[in-house]
Amino acid sequence: MLDTSILLVNGIAVGGLYSLLAMGLVIVFKGSGIVNFAHGALFTISAYAAHTLLNLGFSYFLSILFAIIITTLIGMIIERTAFRPLIKTADPLIFKGATVACAFIIIGLIRWRFGGLGDYLSLPPLFSFSPIIVGQFIIPSQQLIIIICVTLIMFIFGAFFTYSGPGRLMQAVAEDSEAAKVVGINVDIIFLWIWGAGSCLGALAGVLMAPVTLIFPDMGLIMLIKAVAAAVVGGFDRLSGAVAGGLLLGLSEVCFGYFVGTQYQDVIGFIVIIFILTFMPRGLFGSKNLSRV
Amino acid sequence: MKLSAPVGLKLHRYIYIILAIFSFFIPFWANQYILHVATITFIHILLAVSLNFVMGFAGQLTLAHVAVYGFGAYATANFYIVLKFPYIISIFCGAIFASLIGIFLGFLSSRLKQFYFGIATLSFTMLSHWFFVHGGDITRGASGWFIPKPEFGFISSHNGIFYLSLLLAFFVLWFGSNIAAGPFGRRLGALADIENACGNLGIDTKKLKYEVFIISSFIAGLAGGLLMGILGFADPESFHFVNMIVQFLMVILGGLNSIFGGLIGAITLTGLWEWVREFEGLWEIVLGAILLLLMILAPYGLYGFLIKILPQWREPRHAINTLNVNTLIPEKINNIENNKKISESSIIIENVSKNFGGVKALNEINLEIKEGEIHAIIGPNGSGKSTFVDVLSGAVFFDSGTIDIFGKKTNNLKSHEIAKLGVSRTFQNFRISSRLNVLENVLLGSNIRQQHESGAIIRSKKFLNEEKILIEEALAALEFVGMIDFINSKGNELSGGQMRLVELARGIMSKPKIMLLDEPAAGLSLKHVETAAKVIKKLRDELGVTVILVEHVLRLVMDLSDKVTVLNSGKIIASGSPIEVKDMSVVKEAYLGKRKNVI
Structure with a gap:
């Protein structure tokens, strides 16, 4: 029972982080039709920003807040420099190359500032308390915080997109930017918001993840691929799909790691992607109008 | 040489x-x-x-x-x-x-x-x-x-x-x-x-x-x-x-x-x-x-x-220097044997149906198309014209019925297999590769006819000779549609009308027996419509090709076609010579709605 509970809680916590990242990817994908390969780098940068600010003497809460704001701004800068000027070429290869280039620059800057491959930094946890025991379940504190935060964030973002004015504008632009332009929406600015919202989700995942694992420059790449996997499982065009995909991936990874061996844990994601893409072209939850084949 | x-x-x-x-x-x-x-x-x-x-x-x-x-x-x-x-x-x-x-x-x-x-x-x-x-x-x-x-x-x-x-x-x-x-x-x-x-x-x-x-x-x-x-x-x-x-x-x-x-x-x-x-x-x-x-x-x-x-x-996608090739060989494309057998049918369609979800795009279609005629398919929007062309060319599989093309059943044949039967088509929205220039786009049409392709790697004599003949034919085809001056333009540098003409030339290059033209006049200027009409006539008269013409421009249809079939809601409501069809009341109704007796 002990094992099961830890597995379950771990899986949900990890899956929740994948979901957050996947949501960020899906938002940008829906909005601008490209997969932001710099998403992993944004995730990394928020962790580093929080770490730096904390060391500069800011309070924990402020560090995290500023880290998220900084990352969101960087996401917007990427939109202005690596997406907007390229729209006229409209070649998916070019977009991909440009976001990859941004990721390279960001990771390079981090490595240059904070040291190379082997340097791991740590971020203290938000709260520290002893594991909560409910009946036979043991819930480690960090995981609990992650689960609570992720749930909250998802609801906030969901409500934001459904009920708030800016959220609805973004949805309209994501649905059909040409039509949005015709009815007088300033599409240019909305694109910026969309990238901001996506980056913000990446940043949130980064600061939540940082206390659990250590911070290192390449932490983003593997997380990016996991997020892509989660998004793919969810069909890549729905926020709810991304959430479900992330949870599914997190749980299956943790279980796979436990029952088969931890060295295989990272591989399951890749196998899942290839399998789902090849045999279930719409993902598990994707909408019908998504054509892939 | x-x-x-x-x-x-x-x-x-x-x-x-x-x-x-x-x-x-x-x-x-x-x-x-x-x-x-x-x-x-x-x-x-x-x-x-x-x-x-x-x-x-x-x-x-x-x-x-x-x-x-x-x-x-x-x-x-x-x-x-x-x-x-x-x-x-x-x-x-x-x-x-x-x-x-x-x-x-x-x-x-x-x-x-x-x-x-x-x-x-x-x-x-x-x-x-x-x-x-x-x-x-x-x-x-x-x-x-x-x-x-x-x-x-x-x-x-x-x-x-x-x-x-x-x-x-x-x-x-x-x-x-x-x-x-x-x-x-x-x-x-x-x-x-x-x-x-x-x-x-x-x-x-x-x-x-x-x-x-x-x-x-x-x-x-x-x-x-x-x-x-x-x-x-x-x-x-x-x-x-x-x-x-x-x-x-x-x-x-x-x-x-x-x-x-x-x-x-x-x-x-x-x-x-x-x-x-x-x-x-x-x-x-x-x-x-x-x-x-x-x-x-x-x-x-x-x-x-x-x-x-x-x-x-620019790295070419053709093997012969085109400056050396004698460009004026229009009769080259005429070497298809021009034996008009109006009586023989090239396509026989029996009870063909196609559903998309609950929509019956084609409903029990029966039609016979004679060899060497221009057969127009007309009908209001959503009547099933495009589905008809898609089904014939193998872009879409049909649900029931049979289609015979030159005596061969095409049920569930893939489009590239149907193409090999001598069926060529143009598209409503232009499909010209921007990686290739106009000449190479037209050469694509001869893809099925190329026999000595394996010689390309060492540029063997056989391959080069064949490529030379094909290039001459392609130039002739471009001459035929009036696009000879554009052979070095890239596909994406052309206007819509020019792309259509290049598509026609590409169709000719495949030496088709049947040519499906999906709205060839859509988006063309008046001058280009005339050129297209001339090309379509030439296809029938000089090359003996069976042309199936889906078109909205009724004047073009009436001028060109030997036979007109009218589709409405996936059904054939009329078929006959242009003059017959023009005066049928069902056709007018389909296009204009039922006329109320005012007086």
Whole structure:
């Protein structure tokens, strides 16, 4: 029972982080039709920003807040420099190359500032308390915080997109930017918001993840691929799909790691992607109008 | 008459030869470091060219090239060390193994499009890297695998690998540009830009994808084997995703869709890489910044920049210098036997139905189309005209009934198989490849007729003669539609009307027995409508082609057609000569609604 509970809680916590990242990817994908390969780098940068600010003497809460704001701004800068000027070429290869280039620059800057491959930094946890025991379940504190935060964030973002004015504008632009332009929406600015919202989700995942694992420059790449996997499982065009995909991936990874061996844990994601893409072209939850084949 | 190569191909060949001669003497003066960098450059040329085949020519966004490279390397190591094969044979065995990976990638690409394929291949790269780390005795894991220096007899090991790499790189450049300048190159252009038209051009896209992935993976496998030899060491980090970005960068930097671009990209990037090394930890930033600037300033690479200034340097996708070919041979296209047999039917359609969900797009259609007539299909929007053409050309399978084309049942035949029966079509929305120029686009039409394609690699006499005949025919066809002045324009530089005319010429090139024209006058200027009408008449009168014309411009239909069939809600409501049909009340109702008796 002990094992099961830890597995379950771990899986949900990890899956929740994948979901957050996947949501960020899906938002940008829906909005601008490209997969932001710099998403992993944004995730990394928020962790580093929080770490730096904390060391500069800011309070924990402020560090995290500023880290998220900084990352969101960087996401917007990427939109202005690596997406907007390229729209006229409209070649998916070019977009991909440009976001990859941004990721390279960001990771390079981090490595240059904070040291190379082997340097791991740590971020203290938000709260520290002893594991909560409910009946036979043991819930480690960090995981609990992650689960609570992720749930909250998802609801906030969901409500934001459904009920708030800016959220609805973004949805309209994501649905059909040409039509949005015709009815007088300033599409240019909305694109910026969309990238901001996506980056913000990446940043949130980064600061939540940082206390659990250590911070290192390449932490983003593997997380990016996991997020892509989660998004793919969810069909890549729905926020709810991304959430479900992330949870599914997190749980299956943790279980796979436990029952088969931890060295295989990272591989399951890749196998899942290839399998789902090849045999279930719409993902598990994707909408019908998504054509892939 | 000597059949000389197109100017672009010739110019590139001079460069290849000059580089090869220059490189041949490198070991005589260079130190170990320069020799090493030169060898790596050749390996990069192999990688850039092979990746360009898949990504630039065929438009498949693969991120698994580095995995293929890795499998080639580890397979070579296994053949060389474990099975004790001679090094050179090991390299080729490794390349064959890499081709097997290529088959798998071909399978993935035949199921996935665009960035979904990108994601699947990205996963495959990560999976492969994991396997290289955890592969046990097959890969010797993260700590690496020492590989003894191969022996080359009378020359030193380093020089041996250098010359081997030089030879292979030169072969790949030389023969690669040969096959690119031929039907294979043209088909890849079509695959990249107009995949949805490939079937009707008689191109089996699945087969083509497998072919290009096998070729590309074989070359990448060779590169992997060479890398093992020069490094003397196999470790997983050489095949990490980051190296995929480097390969990607080479292709983008050099220029997509060109072998010559691959060469420029490989040389430039290897040089750049050695230079960036001096910046210690900063290489990622420098490389990233260069890539980003490149994307913004010159998204089509150095090659794209070059052919903008010097268009004659463009790498051709046809094999003969078109300046030498006598352009005025309009009778060339008349050599289809012109035996009008109006009485015989070319297409018999019986009880054909097609449903989309609950909508009956075609409902129990019965129709016989005679050979050599212009048969117009008209009807209001949503009456099933386009579905009719799609069903006939095999773009869509029908649910029930039978279609006979020249006595052959076409139920569930794929579009490229129907194309081989002599059915050609044009599309409502233009489908012209922007990677090919107008001449090459038209040559695509003759894809099914090309017999001696395999000779392309060595530019055999048979192949060149055939290509010459086809080019003459293509020029005649372009003359026929009045587009002869545009042969060197790129597909995307044309206006809508011009694209339509090029599509018609492409249709003529396939020497069709039946031509399906889906709204040929849509979006054309009045002048072009006249030209199109002339072409359609010529198709029937001079070439004896059965024309099925789906059209909205009723004047055109009435002027041209021998028979008109009117569709409404998926049913045939009238069929007959234009004059008969024009006065039928059902037809008027379908178009204008029921007339109320006012008085």
